[in-house]
Amino acid sequence: MTLRPASVADLDAIMSLERASFPGDAWSDAMMREELGSPHGWYVVDEEAGRLVGYGGLRAVRGATDADIQTIALAPEVRGRGRGRTLLRALLAEAAQRGVDDVFLEVRADNPVAQALYLSEGFLEVGRRPRYYQPDDVDAIVMKLDLRGRAALEPSAADAGACT
Numbered sequence: 001m002t003l004r005p006a007s008v009a010d011l012d013a014i015m016s017l018e019r020a021s022f023p024g025d026a027w028s029d030a031m032m033r034e035e036l037g038s039p040h041g042w043y044v045v046d047e048e049a050g051r052l053v054g055y056g057g058l059r060a061v062r063g064a065t066d067a068d069i070q071t072i073a074l075a076p077e078v079r080g081r082g083r084g085r086t087l088l089r090a091l092l093a094e095a096a097q098r099g100v101d102d103v104f105l106e107v108r109a110d111n112p113v114a115q116a117l118y119l120s121e122g123f124l125e126v127g128r129r130p131r132y133y134q135p136d137d138v139d140a141i142v143m144k145l146d147l148r149g150r151a152a153l154e155p156s157a158a159d160a161g162a163c164t
């Protein structure tokens, strides 16, 4: 897998994965374009043989001590081979570089695969937003990672997913 920072030029390929991965609650083109162009964001894409097969995004306002994992998605045919973990670690490495202490995310209560990934990276459930995902009526689980504490325990963990 090859990771590289995303740009607005990746919008169409990202949106086609976005719509396939999140039917019903995909972001709009306009929202994603804004994310990709934001100085507070950092998006990374995963390519295989020149084809975009995954992406992930972080929102970390400069100077703030917390950040959010905005999204992670992979094409169905490349899931389950460790790429999601590598993407997540790349986002966490960028958050660490920006001096972030805590990383937050929201995940659908009916998405056990993503929850397992986040739990295995040290995220803990800190709350629920009932019926947050509409029209599916599914709760959002809010998770938090103590990034600073994690780095102190495992100095190399945050670097493991750094972009190549």
Ligand SMILES: CC(C)(COP(=O)(O)OP(=O)(O)OC[C@H]1O[C@@H](n2cnc3c(N)ncnc32)[C@H](O)[C@@H]1OP(=O)(O)O)[C@@H](O)C(=O)NCCC(=O)NCCS
Pocket (backbone or CB within 6 Å): 021, 022, 071, 072, 073, 074, 075, 078, 079, 080, 081, 082, 083, 084, 085, 086, 106, 107, 108, 111, 112, 113, 114, 116, 117, 120
């Ligand atoms: C969630 C997603 C990003 C994970 O990426 P992935 O490459 O498939 O996952 P990985 O291979 O890196 O596996 C990481 C962990 O996820 C969990 N996992 C992965 N596939 C799983 C499966 N089929 N069943 C249960 N758990 C699974 C495991 O805990 C795994 O760790 P392990 O391999 O040590 O057991 C990917 O499946 C995806 O794009 N899903 C659709 C979009 C989505 O739900 N995004 C998250 C929104 S919050």
